[in-house]
Amino acid sequence: MPSKGIYKIYQEDSFYHIYNRGNNKQDIFVDEKDYEKFITVMWLLINEINDKYKGHNPQLTIHAYCLMPNHFHLLIKQTEKNAITMFMKRFMVRYTMYFNKKHQRLGSLFQSRFKANLVDTEEYLLYLTKYIHQNPRKFWSKNLSDYPYSSYPVYLNLRSDPFLITNEILDFFQSSKKLSLKKHESYRSFVEEIEIEGTTLEYLGSGYDL
Numbered sequence: 001m002p003s004k005g006i007y008k009i010y011q012e013d014s015f016y017h018i019y020n021r022g023n024n025k026q027d028i029f030v031d032e033k034d035y036e037k038f039i040t041v042m043w044l045l046i047n048e049i050n051d052k053y054k055g056h057n058p059q060l061t062i063h064a065y066c067l068m069p070n071h072f073h074l075l076i077k078q079t080e081k082n083a084i085t086m087f088m089k090r091f092m093v094r095y096t097m098y099f100n101k102k103h104q105r106l107g108s109l110f111q112s113r114f115k116a117n118l119v120d121t122e123e124y125l126l127y128l129t130k131y132i133h134q135n136p137r138k139f140w141s142k143n144l145s146d147y148p149y150s151s152y153p154v155y156l157n158l159r160s161d162p163f164l165i166t167n168e169i170l171d172f173f174q175s176s177k178k179l180s181l182k183k184h185e186s187y188r189s190f191v192e193e194i195e196i197e198g199t200t201l202e203y204l205g206s207g208y209d210l
Helices: 032-051 083-102 122-138 183-192 198-204
Strands: 014-021 060-068 071-078 115-119
Touching: 014 083, 014 122, 032 060, 032 083, 060 083, 060 122, 071 083, 071 122, 115 122, 122 183
Parallel strands: none
Antiparallel strands: 014 071, 014 115, 060 071
């Protein structure tokens, strides 16, 4: 079962799968500007938190994300205790305030505070990124690499993002001179070769589908 991010101390130097969805499964993104605002707020807060500790390792880094109409997934690495709690509290409040004002609504936007699963093996880590990047498949008829609200295009070297950390995942995928493959091409093969089955998702404890 997914562990709930309530009154929980998250481990230092650990990856976590963070996810949440709209209250009563309602959409949390209505138009393109909502997606863009979410991503902007995410990076602004990451910078705010890490700027307080210049000269030290970042408190928090984001390694993958995918935004869907009624939910989101983040892969976050926390290096200092309480960084996730501090980040998510500010993040969800700021985005909710923006969304409610823009769409003239009141009350909670999200179903719960947030959920956080500890990623405790390398296999879990790799398949979780695959799951996150495959998330749009059920409603997106184009190539996964064309989905604009995901970190997947960055992993494929199709889009730049100075804040996203990709090397810790891509380093698992060796370049092959024999096959003329680069790391990002090997990663594409891993993500798109086969769709993740439900039993694997249950093992991963990986959150929401549409």
